[in-house]
Amino acid sequence: MQGQLATVFGASGFIGRNIVRELAARGFRVNAVCRDAEHAKFLKPMGTVGQVTPMRADVTDPAAVARAVAGADVVVNLCGILYQSGRNTFEAVQATAPGTIAKAAAAAGARALVHVSAIGADAGSRSAYARSKAAGEAAVRAAFPAAVILRPSIVYGPDDSFFNRFAGMAQMLPVLPLFGGGGTRFQPVYVDDVADAAMAAIARPDAAGNTYELGGPTVYTFRQLMEMTLAEIHRKRPLVAVPFWLASLKAAFLELLPVPPLTRDQVELLKTDNVVSAGARTLADLGVAATPLEIVLPTYLDKFRVGGRYAGGRAPA
Ligand SMILES: NC(=O)c1ccc[n+]([C@@H]2O[C@H](COP(=O)([O-])OP(=O)(O)OC[C@H]3O[C@@H](n4cnc5c(N)ncnc54)[C@H](OP(=O)(O)O)[C@@H]3O)[C@@H](O)[C@H]2O)c1
Known part of the structure; x- marks a missing residue:
């Protein structure tokens, strides 16, 4: 490379x-x-x-x-x-732009295209996010049939927006919400495993034209993920069931904020399990061993503990 x-x-x-770090490490x-x-x-410091x-x-x-893909061997x-x-609508960024990128990659003679979509991409979904992801995948397939599509579940890692967000909420709020009762299932996947999957998608000829669903080794309910988060940050907070209709009502107001913490469309997404489908190609098919959440979560959520990372506090009994 x-x-x-x-x-x-x-x-x-x-x-x-x-992904930039991994590409640079491989000499791209x-x-x-x-x-x-x-x-x-x-x-920039990720490369020479x-x-x-x-x-x-x-x-x-x-x-x-x-212009951005001119001369590219690989496009991600x-x-x-x-x-x-504003102009960054689901339609523009997730439905139309993937096709624009795939056409440009083909015209530039790129040998590989990796498109990151999401588990739950579904043309028939009630969520506009999920419908736009499905439209984006279809546009990529039409313009660049050998493209590799990666569909992760929730991705976790030091800069994630899921665990960091709920741990931050637990610092400030007296309770944590369990949307729809907290029974929706997720299969969190480590960001390094997603990057490794993208590298395998580029390097392995047998990956061309395939779609992979990327999940970690374990499926958890939303409630279990909140319990794990609280255990890691050594805080006790009641978990309060918030029915989807009420979450949707709250989201309608939160959508008025410049950076909404919750939208009605996200509430729609939360109604459906976000796990690897039976029969799907997975991380294992790309030669990547899924990293357990329990190994990585303590390495970055400890900063949310009372007194901070180095306080050395023990978990409440
Ligand atoms: N994180 C997860 O848990 C997760 C789970 C499933 C699927 N995915 C999918 O994985 C992909 C990456 O997710 P992420 O968590 O890394 O997202 P992210 O942190 O929000 O990053 C999105 C990137 O897209 C760029 N971007 C947004 N609009 C753009 C535009 N109009 N033109 C050019 N660049 C634009 C952003 O930079 P600027 O804003 O500076 O342009 C940023 O670099 C997404 O497609 C997401 O749907 C993520």
Whole structure:
């Protein structure tokens, strides 16, 4: 891979930065693309001098996408959003842009395209997020049939937005919510395993044209994930069941905030289990061993403990 060019869309994001690190370690030159190249400068030390180039491009602009993939051997698309904001709609970023990127990658003669979607991508879903993910996958397949599509469940790791968010909430709030009673099931997958899966997708000829669902070794209910989070941060908080209708009502108001912590569309998503489907190709098919959540969670949630990371506090009895 020495000297080959990889263009990564969504490089500054939580998963993107881990993929840039892995590509750089394998000798790729990397165009690290997002809308704010300044904000992506932290990626440069992941490579040698000049190996990682932060690049500004909005994936809703086909000309900018074409410039970003010019000469690329490999293209990875991680652009995704959890809520809509201005021009960054589900339709634009998750349904249309994947096709734009796939067409540009094909026109540029890229040998591999990895598209990161999500478990639950479904054209018939009541969630606009899930419908747009399905439309994006279809557009990628049509324009670049050999593309590898990766569909993770919740991704966890030091910068994640799931465990960090609920641990932060537990610091500030007297209770934690259990949406819909907390019975929805998830299969959290480690961000390093997702990055390894993307590297295998690029390197293994047998992966071409396949879709993989990426989950960790264990399925947990939402309630179990909240209990694990509280145990890690050594805090006791009552877990309060919030019916989906009430969560949706609250979300309608929270959507008025510039960065909504919860949207009605996310409540829709929370109604469906987010686990690897029976018969799906998985991490194992890419030669990646899934890392147990219990090993990694303590390495980054300890900062939410009373007194901080080095307080040495014991879990409440
Ligand atoms: N994290 C998870 O638990 C999880 C689970 C399942 C699936 N996924 C999927 O995995 C992918 C990556 O997720 P993530 O957690 O790494 O997301 P993230 O941290 O929110 O990063 C998203 C990236 O996309 C860029 N981006 C957003 N809109 C853009 C636009 N219009 N043009 C160019 N770049 C744009 C962002 O940079 P700028 O805002 O600076 O442009 C950022 O680099 C997404 O497709 C997501 O749906 C994530």
